[in-house]
Amino acid sequence: MITQGLSRRRVILATAGTMLALLLAALDQTIVGTAIPRIVADLNGLDRLAWVTTAYLVTSTTMTPIAGKLGDLFGRKPFLLAGMIGFVVASAFCGLAQDMTQLIVFRGIQGIFGGVLFATVFTVIGDLFPPSQRGRTAGLFGAVFGLSSIVGPTAGGFITDHFGWRWVFEVNIPVGIIAVLVVLAGLPFVRSKASWRDIDFYGAVSLAGGVVPLLIALTITRDHAWSSPEVSGLLALAAVMLAVFVFVESRVEHPIVPLHLFKNATFTVSMLVGFLTAFGMFGSILFTPLVFQGVLGISATNSGALITPMMFGLLGASTATGFLMRRIRYYRFLGTFGVIVMIFGMWLLSQVSPGVPEWRVVASLIVVGLGIGVTFPLYLTAVQTALPRQYMGVE
Secondary structure (H helix, E strand, O other): OOOOOOOHHHHHHHHHHHHHHHHHHHHHHHHOHHHHHHHHHHHOOHHHHHHHHHHHHHHHHHHHHHHHHHHHHHOHHHHHHHHHHHHHHHHHHHHOOOOHHHHHHHHHHHHHHHHHHHHHHHHHHHHHOOHHHHHHHHHHHHHHHHHHHHHHHHHHHHHHHHOOOOHHHHOHHHHHHHHHHHHHHHOOOOOOOOOHHHOOHHHHHHHHHHHHHHHHHHHHHHOOOOOOHHHHHHHHHHHHHHHHHHHHHOOOOOOOOOHHHHHOHHHHHHHHHHHHHHHHHHHHHHHHHHHHHHHOOOOHHHHHHHHHHHHHHHHHHHHHHHHHOOOOOOOHHHHHHHHHHHHHHHHHHHOOOOOOOHHHHHHHHHHHHHHHHHHHHHHHHHHHHHOOHHHOOOO
């Protein structure tokens, strides 16, 4: 741990700065969702609606494991600061975009730094706190994510209705400046003996070469058949590049993703559950506003407010789970329960039709939030405890 020799005040400051960095990235995820219908209308880009999100997800998904490994090698603080500064600058450019092409490009750049942030903030928990305190801290970090999710949709709708959609990006600037100053003051820098020769360049390139065409292929299925040459070609390219990535990772000294970690059941199950819960969380945040505004005819402000109960469920369940883990011996069953609850909530959302009353959609969202809130701190803490510290960024 890097907290040895640090004062309690310094540890609190470092934790607060990291939480602000998480708030910065998470707030953007939720605040933009309610503005997307207005963005599409203003920039005449309904045909490229999905790319506003896909560009961000492609770059952030690719960057997250790479940044995590670099943080293991060179320390967290430089990447946390670079991630926040780059994220804020990219947010400003998103707000200045004059057409969909510019917005998509700037969202892609923003995703690069968003990936750095998400890779770094949760690993800092393992750096700052012993295993006995990580569950509670992970619950608090989940609460920060939940808080941003509570504030984000309502704030995004209000800002969109009263000031315009561009301000949903500019609001990141003051939060980012405060976060940078707090991290500079509180988080210690740990010097590393690693050099640029330890970076897995071939692994990074092959990973990007596999993830990018995969996500693009899945995105264009909205207007291309699965059997079309475009989709089939991209999926084939992704399969080849991911196979190359596995080959490379099995032979380099410092792989981005050490393949032997998948022999650890805790790691494998945590990765699988994290992948599935991401469907529930981001699917609900991004597409439910479209249902409220496009199908049920609700304003952006009100659609954001109607998503808020989901985040209360996530916030409460996440915080409670972090504390319960210290008191329940077989806490892994909490994760099973959380996944079942989330799946049930997603099934309820799949039954939504134009004649469904608003309260039923809200109730379904609360169920999804409860399920996600249980799984988040549980698996994060479990995998950090199960693996050696040098793999913290991989998690």
